[in-house]
Amino acid sequence: MPRIKKRRQEIEEPFGITPEQMFDILITPSAVRSWWGATTVIIDARKGGSWVAAAGDGDKLSEYVSSFEILEFEQPRRILLGGGKYFAGENWPIRTGMTTELNVEPHPAGCVLRIVQELKPADPLLDDYFDACVAGWQNSFEGIRNYLHNHPRE
Amino acid sequence: MKTRSHIHEESFDVTLDQMFKLLVTPSAIREWWGASRVIVMAREGGVWTAAWGDEDDPDYISTATLIEYDPPRKLVMKYGEYYAKSGSLPFKFADDAVTRFTIEPAGSGCTLRVEQTGFPCDPVADDFYAACETGWKNTFEGIRNFLNKSTTDTAQHA
Numbered sequence: 001m002p003r004i005k006k007r008r009q010e011i012e013e014p015f016g017i018t019p020e021q022m023f024d025i026l027i028t029p030s031a032v033r034s035w036w037g038a039t040t041v042i043i044d045a046r047k048g049g050s051w052v053a054a055a056g057d058g059d060k061l062s063e064y065v066s067s068f069e070i071l072e073f074e075q076p077r078r079i080l081l082g083g084g085k086y087f088a089g090e091n092w093p094i095r096t097g098m099t100t101e102l103n104v105e106p107h108p109a110g111c112v113l114r115i116v117q118e119l120k121p122a123d124p125l126l127d128d129y130f131d132a133c134v135a136g137w138q139n140s141f142e143g144i145r146n147y148l149h150n151h152p153r154e
Numbered sequence: 155m156k157t158r159s160h161i162h163e164e165s166f167d168v169t170l171d172q173m174f175k176l177l178v179t180p181s182a183i184r185e186w187w188g189a190s191r192v193i194v195m196a197r198e199g200g201v202w203t204a205a206w207g208d209e210d211d212p213d214y215i216s217t218a219t220l221i222e223y224d225p226p227r228k229l230v231m232k233y234g235e236y237y238a239k240s241g242s243l244p245f246k247f248a249d250d251a252v253t254r255f256t257i258e259p260a261g262s263g264c265t266l267r268v269e270q271t272g273f274p275c276d277p278v279a280d281d282f283y284a285a286c287e288t289g290w291k292n293t294f295e296g297i298r299n300f301l302n303k304s305t306t307d308t309a310q311h312a
Contacts, residue, residue, distance in 0.1 A: 029191075029209050040180070040191050042205045044215045044237045052203050052217070054180075054193045065193055067201045069234075087195035094199045 007121060007130045012114035013141050017153050019104045019111040023076035025144060026102055027051075034150075035143035047073040051081055064088050068100065078103050084119075086129060096126055098133070113144070156275040157248045158283065162290040163267040165260045168301055173257050173264050174226035176300065178202070185303075186296035198223040202231055213239050221252070229255040245279045248272035266297070 015022060025031045029041040038053040045051075049070045056063025068081035084098035098119040105112045115137050121127045166173060176182040180192040189204040190212070200220045207213030215237040222230035231253045236243060251272020258265045268290060273283045 040193050041209075042191055042193055042203050042212075042215060042217075044217065044235065046235075046237075048235045049237065050201070050203065050215075050217045050234065052193050052201055065195045065201070067193075067195065067203075085195060085199065085201060087197060087200055090197070094195065094197050 005121075007119045007127070008117065009130075009134050009137075010114065010116045011134075011137055011141070012112050014107050014109045014112050015144065015148065016110040017148065019106055020076045021153050022104045022111045022113055023079075025147065026079060026104075031147060031151075035140055035147040037139075037143065044070070045073065046070065049073070071099075076104060092125065096129060097122070098130070113141070155248050157251070157271065158273045158275055159269055159271040160273070160283075160286055160290055161267065161269045162294060163265060164294050164298075165263060165265045166298065166301060167263040170226035170257050170259060170264050172301075173266055174229070176297065177229055177255055182300060186300040187293060188296065195220070196223070207239070211239070212237070218253070222254075227257055231255075243279075243282060245274050245276060245282070248274065266294070268293075 025035070027043055027045040029043055032038060032041045032043070032053060036053055038055050040054045042052045043049070047070055050067065051070055052065065052067040054065045065087040067085045069083035070079060071082040072078060072080035079102045081100040081102070084096040084100070085094050086092060086096050087094055096119060098117060101116040103114040103116070105114065117130070117133055117137070119126060119130045121130060176186065178194050178196040180194055183189060183192045183194070183204060187204060188206070190206050191209065192204045193201065195201050198220055200223070201217060202220055203215065203217040205212040205215045216233065217235070218231035218233045220229065221232045222228055233247070233251065233253065248271070254269045254271075256267045258267070270286060270290070273279050273286070
């Protein structure tokens with residue numbers, strides 16, 4: 001039986017806003033819609049809550065949906081998302097088991113956002129999914145910059 | 155824990171497929187349940203979540219996992235934490251609480267039955283239990299209004 005290799009990625013970038021402002025951007029549905037490119041976002045922002053985003057035609061059956069349970073919620077520094085599920089049609093293994101840790105730390109420029117993702121792919125499709133997530137977070141960092149450009153903080 | 159349930163059942167003049175579809179289609183759920191936003195992973199193990207009120211400051215959020223997804227006959231949901239801006243519920247549902255939708259043929263249409271289990275018998279849950287009884291009546295009325303509107307829209311666009 002082939003050994004399943006654990007996948008892990010860690011990326012971080014500094015931003016010119018306070019940790020409190022960054023944390024807010026990570027849990028505010030209208031902001032997440034903007035920087036994540038989602039059509040509908042529903043977040044129950046607390047430990048035991050949920051973080052769900054849908055892209056595509058949200059009016060009908062959503063084409064792509066990502067959901068997580070909020071395992072840890074330490075405002076304004078850390079959110080641990082687990083119980084990952086991803087829906088992209090009938091052939092997808094819906095449970096990804098991915099965890100995503102969002103860390104916000106003070107920095108001379110303002111704050112640093114660090115994302116740590118871990119996944120033990122039990123299916124080749126999930127290996128591809130993890131690769132897509134790596135690219136996805138790089139795009140999301142750019143999305144957050146664009147969001148801040150369009151919504152400057154005081 | 156001693157528990158109690160709600161059961162509500164009504165007949166509709168639509169096919170089983172049409173009824174099942176409206177239970178898992180976000181745009182339909184928004185209409186018949188009056189939700190502001192809905193996201194559904196229409197698969198076993200998927201999520202079914204709805205929010206009411208302002209996008210960034212919702213009044214309520216209801217999130218469930220679809221523990222059985224058997225179109226067009228059965229949909230069973232296990233609810234997670236319920237969020238209300240006004241505060242938490244003063245009780246916990248039983249661990250095995252579920253909401254079960256079953257759809258059966260009836261004449262030229264179908265019967266939709268919902269069973270919501272796991273309400274504690276404790277008097278502290280009485281108000282919420284009563285509100286849910288009214289809520290299910292309103293929900294079925296919402297489904298009927300949605301279907302009537304859909305029929306009217308289809309006729310107007312025919």
